[in-house]
Amino acid sequence: MPVPGRTRVGRTAVAVLGLLAVQAGAGRAALASPRADAAHAYANGDYAQARGVWSSLAAAGDADAAYRLGLMSDLGQGTRENAADAFRWYRRAAEAGYAPAEFNVAVMSDSARGVPHNTALAAEWYARAATHGNHRAQYNLGLLYSTGDGVPRNKPVARAWFHLAAIGGLPAAADHVEALSSHPGTSGAPSASLRPVHPVAPRPGATLAPNAVEIVWTAPSQAVPVRFFLQVVARDGSKSREIYAAYTDATAALVHVAPGHRSYAWRVYTVSPTTADYSIGAWTAFTLRRAG
Known part of the structure; x- marks a missing residue:
């Protein structure tokens, strides 16, 4: 069931797109069982079989399977349509970094479908999905x-x-x-100093899977145009080594972090391109799980 948007072209869910992806996946010989069995059963309308296999996979931590279960609850396939149940499955997959589920969590939070209305949470998950x-x-x-x-x-x-x-x-x-x-102006009050960003994700002390890290922040309005400079470092005791640094106009980035260290941190500079003034956001520490 599509989620209504605020505008005619605005915020809509991807449940139908996910459904088509499942159907397309059923024909891919490269998919290995039991995933292929579930996709084949789903494509042939055997929702009970598909749900059983995906439930087992999801219980073992498979984010794609959790997403598929969310779709089935969202669309009422093999079960009664249940938005709250769909949101729980989407959130589970999203927490594992599964991009299609991240978008659905954002839309449902934005439109109060299956979960209370929460645009701050929606903004976070839109940003996470946007990094992909x-x-x-x-x-x-x-x-x-x-x-x-x-x-x-x-x-x-x-x-x-x-x-x-x-x-x-x-x-x-x-x-x-x-x-x-x-109309390029901002709504911020004129000020000689720049206001720092607010870090959103990863949250302080978060432990993440290796490699792709979704970094998200929110940005207050400024009296002058600004850009953001994202810095990520690896920490080894009292020493830090920069592993990523880049300018961006957006408020999220997908950073590939190799699991060579365990402790990492990120921060964002708010920079005025015209005056070179800047403010420095606070460091936010996170760790990576050991591979294997």
Whole structure:
């Protein structure tokens, strides 16, 4: 069942897209059993068989299987339609870093379907999905920043997210880019100092799977245009070694962190390109689980 959006082209879920992905997956010989068995059963309408296999896989920590169970509850396949149950499965898959589930968690939080309305939570999960190139998530995050719903109202950040969505082929996003280009001001009060960002994820002390780390922050409006400079370091006792550093106009990034160390930290600089003034966000520490 599609989740309604706030605009005609706005915030919609990907349940149907996920369904098509399952059907397409059923024909891929490369898929190994029991995943192939579940996909085949699903494609042939044997929802009980598919649900049984995916339940076993999900219990073993398979994020894709948890996502599929969410879809079945979302669409009422082999069970009664249950948005709350769908959200629980989506959240479980999203917590494991499964991008399609991240978007569905955001949409359901945004539209109060299966869970209480929470645009701050929606913004976090839109940003996480956006780091994986989900253009609808980028667009929806732009909407939130343009209105100040769940995040600080910040038109330059909104424009950055709309720009990425427009590159991804969403015509409505291009319209927002043009509109914000015509009115580039921010809603922040004039100030000689820049306001630091608020770190969202990873949260302090989080333990994550190795490799791709979704880094998310929210940004208050500023008196002048700004960019963000993300820095990630590996820590070894009292020593730190920079492993990632890059400028971005957006408020999330997907950083590939090799599991050579256990302790890491990230922070974001808010930088004025015209004056070179900056503010430094606080360090947020996280760890990686040992491989194997």
